[in-house]
Amino acid sequence: MVAFEPQSQPTRQQPARQNVRGWERLLSIGGGLLLAALGAGKHGQQGTRQLSAGSLLLLRGLSGHCSVKSAMDDPLGEIRYLRARVQRLQELVLMAEELADRTRATPMATAPTAPITPVTPAPMDIETSVADELASREQSR
Template sequence: MVAFEPQSHPERREPPRQNVRGWERLLSIGGGLLLAALGAGKHGQQGKRQLSVGGLLLLRGLSGHCSVKSALDDPLEEIRYLRERVQRLQELVLMAEEVADRTRAPAVAPVPVPPVPPVTPAPAEFSTPIADEFASREQSR
């Protein structure tokens, strides 16, 4: 299985950088949940904006990393961090494509269906007991 192969779980180079801690992190999670909930209940552009900002705040709080805060502190370090994340995501996409290729079922050729000859309807019979009864009444008149 793929999950037990050592190459399927590459080692992390270093722990993720957290620059959002404590109350700031809790407020980001709470505010993100609140804005996302309010935005999900509204229609239109305002609802979409609230939902987006709420999602970003929630992501900031859950990950503990804020790219804006990091870019203000040390822009070059943030560029290096983002470059590492992009490379890691590219590796994950390649791994997912390999797994999908291995698990994809081979194409099966369709089975040809022989043509069905047209069916001609049988002539209708009107010699039912009810029709006979009506015919006998007509004759008795």
């Protein structure tokens, strides 16, 4: 624990509570969709910025939680919550790395293969077959 954090308060492990409700949430969803659509239609940095801002607004509206608003209301609580999420992500990365190491260490069983013999196609007269096809088309008319 860091020295400036009070030890008496339990850490928040449950999902973040909603702090964006009603019209604010609807405006976040609507504004996010509008900005994302406008940004997706543009190229360059301006389009990327609009798409990013729209995506963040859309995420804020859909989840009902705003980390900035929560940090303004209860900064230490939000720091603890974010720290717990980062620790969980670190654990997941370590688990993924261990799994990757185990799969690399285990040799893959390969089925025995028979020797491959090259197959050569029979010689074909291309000009004759094309001429025969053209003749048959003219006869069908």
